[in-house]
Amino acid sequence: METRDDQNKLKNIYLPIIVALCICAGMWLGKFIYRDSRPNSFSQHSEKLDHILQYIDQFYVDSVNADHLSELAINRILEELDPHTSYIAPKNSEIVNSHLDEGFEGIGVEFRLLKDTIKVVNVLKDGPSSQAGIKAGDQLIYADTSLIAGTGKASNELVKKLRGKKGTIVNLKVKRYGVDSLINYAITRGHVPTPAVDAAFMLDSKSGYIRINKFGSSTYQEFKSSLDQLKEEGMTQLVLDLRDNGGGYLSHAVKIVDEFLDEGKLIVKTKGKYKDFDSKDYSTSNGAFKEGKLIVLINQYSASASEIVAGALQDYDRALIVGKRSFGKGLVQRQLELEDGALLRLTISRYYTPSGRSIQKPYEGGNYEQALGEVKSDSLQVYHTESGRTVLGGGGIVPDIEIKEKIDYSALYFELLQKDLFRDFAIKYISNHKADFDEMNLQEFSNTFTISNRIYDNFISYIKDKSLSHSVKIAQNQKALYKNTIKSTIGDVQWNTQGYYKVKSETDNYINEAMNNWPKLQELITNQEL
Incomplete structure (x- = not known):
């Protein structure tokens, strides 16, 4: 849990004429400024560390990356403290901050990098991509003139291609299921909320x-x-x-x-x-x-x-x-x-x-x-x-x-989640039944839509065509889990997280336990032997 530090940094004092004034002011400011008012027991050791890094940079026989060595030293020091004190490098600070901030400036998609394929897994509601028409399941191929699919770049490098200042434009070329040619989108970056x-x-x-x-x-x-x-x-x-x-x-x-x-x-x-x-x-x-x-x-x-x-x-x-x-x-x-x-x-x-x-x-x-x-x-x-x-x-x-967890998730189930095959199937199913979903709201979907044996069998046929490490053998007692996951993923693709959790609540044993205990809630809370 983090609180932001808004302390002012004291400027170095160069003019001897105002030294006396600064000393007097410092006596008063010392009550409010933590860092500079307290004795620093590390000053001698920090100089030693600085000297060592300087000597390595100047005299070491081979060339070294000073930034890398500095960050190694910082992380090694912090390892001696507690598990939650941490250092975040400059290249990652914006992404880390956006997680807790109200949002960021970009195009408003969540994506997964699967075998060098950048697949949109969620289009953030009311964001620039949502307004432009990007859909879950779309694969991002080009950003402006740069090929971004199949390049082997890390996900944080791809994020930099997609994020940018509000008002700037990024031109995307997108591959979509059921469409033969790439689709062009000119997306104006904007403020993208990150809902809590x-x-x-x-x-x-x-x-x-x-x-x-x-x-x-x-x-x-x-x-x-x-x-x-x-x-x-x-x-x-x-x-x-x-x-x-x-x-x-x-x-x-x-x-x-x-x-x-x-x-x-x-x-x-x-x-x-x-x-x-x-x-x-x-x-x-x-x-x-x-x-x-x-x-x-x-x-x-x-x-x-x-x-x-x-x-x-x-x-x-x-x-x-x-x-x-x-x-x-x-x-x-x-x-x-x-x-x-x-x-x-x-x-x-x-x-x-x-x-x-x-x-x-x-x-x-x-x-x-x-x-x-x-x-x-x-x-x-x-x-x-x-x-x-x-x-x-x-x-x-x-x-x-x-x-107590009631379901023993199989290795096959985890592999299907990891390879995003539930989502791929959901995207294809929605695309093939577009007219039905255009007329359906979430409440109707939750109340009336069921994963029939026919839909389930189609899913099994779909995953059997994929290169899986585990054989497609699903125990009878896990069939309900697979059906609920298919339905909740369809809900997620069509109505985002609201749809996902609405469907999941139907079989969630935590929620079922909560609902079963409403009648005796007060008794349970005040029971000395609970």
């Missing part, structure tokens, strides 16, 4: 569902808009899905929790090396869902800001937590921009839930593999919720109701 809410819809007449994929700069606004819309549709109880949400900005997690808690309750506390990094956030009188029933879904990839939300709501017995034990990231990072555009995400504090829990997994230095590993249950610390119920700290958020 994947889906928001009603599960039944009173149960709403919202899935958040990150805590970025637009997350709270998107969530609040979705919440208000679902309330207008009759929602009185909410399933909040934070599965696979790796976190983001602390402030947006706090705002979302504030929607559910009564005024004056501690949401999260942070404590760092310096008091400047200590904070406490409390709920306010604002909030649009302080009374409705609430269930939060988490899994092993729910981390950081997601755990702040789940932890606070669990500590106040405000929500039932359903799923798998979360990741266990209880450290707060601040993002610092370096002079060359590189980024340093530096851990500055730990955070604690209202009951005092740190959910950070144990680690040694920057051992990320250890941070990904399991935590022994007997190493967890005991805490208590507002009603006295036992909860655990020191290794992620332990759910109130644990989900």
Whole structure:
């Protein structure tokens, strides 16, 4: 979870006449500027490292890449800290920032690079490509006069070809299923939002569902808009899905929790090396869902800001937590921009839930593999919720109701996902039934469209023609999984993530478990033995 650093950098002082004035000003500014007001125990060592790099550059027998060596040294130093302090090279900083920012400037497509083929997997709603007519499944062949298919270039190099300043034009040549010749598009780059809410819809007449994929700069606004819309549709109880949400900005997690808690309750506390990094956030009188029933879904990839939300709501017995034990990231990072555009995400504090829990997994230095590993249950610390119920700290958020995966996914299934064959089949199916889909909305699709045995058999015939590493033998108990994946992928291609998750919810065992527990929700939350 990162917070942006807006500290001013002090300029070097060259004129002796104003030295005295600057010293006086420095005494006052020292209260506010962290970096320059504190003793630097690394100054001697940083000079040593600088000298070594200079000697290598000047005297080493072979030519060396100074930038590469510097970055190796930086990354090796950070490995000694914690698993979440990281260095981001200048060439990657814009892409990394756009993940949490409200968006970026480009053409508005998500693509996959498969065997040197650039295939559009998603056209972002209301983006430049959507307005121009680009479709999921299109293959990008040329950008301006440059061939971009079959070149062996890395995906980040291709991103640079497609992104650019708002108002500039990129001319694409596109190969589309069912069309013999390449299609020309002149796309004017624009602002492309990167949504944080994947889906928001009603599960039944009173149960709403919202899935958040990150805590970025637009997350709270998107969530609040979705919440208000679902309330207008009759929602009185909410399933909040934070599965696979790796976190983001602390402030947006706090705002979302504030929607559910009564005024004056501690949401999260942070404590760092310096008091400047200590904070406490409390709920306010604002909030649009302080009374409705609430269930939060988490899994092993729910981390950081997601755990702040789940932890606070669990500590106040405000929500039932359903799923798998979360990741266990209880450290707060601040993002610092370096002079060359590189980024340093530096851990500055730990955070604690209202009951005092740190959910950070144990680690040694920057051992990320250890941070990904399991935590022994007997190493967890005991805490208590507002009603006295036992909860655990020191290794992620332990759910109130644990989900056991019911499906053993086969190697063939994973290969089909990896090679994007479900999506390829969905694109071809929609193209061959265009008139039907043009007249159908998502609700009708969800309620009435089924993957018949005929469609399923066509899919099996389709994948048998592909070069697969695994034989096409599907157990009878996995047939429903394949049918649901075909339908949800059709939903994704036609209606984006809203369509995908709407269909997936029909067979999602996390959601089914949540829906089955509404009648006894309050009993479960306040049960001391839960």
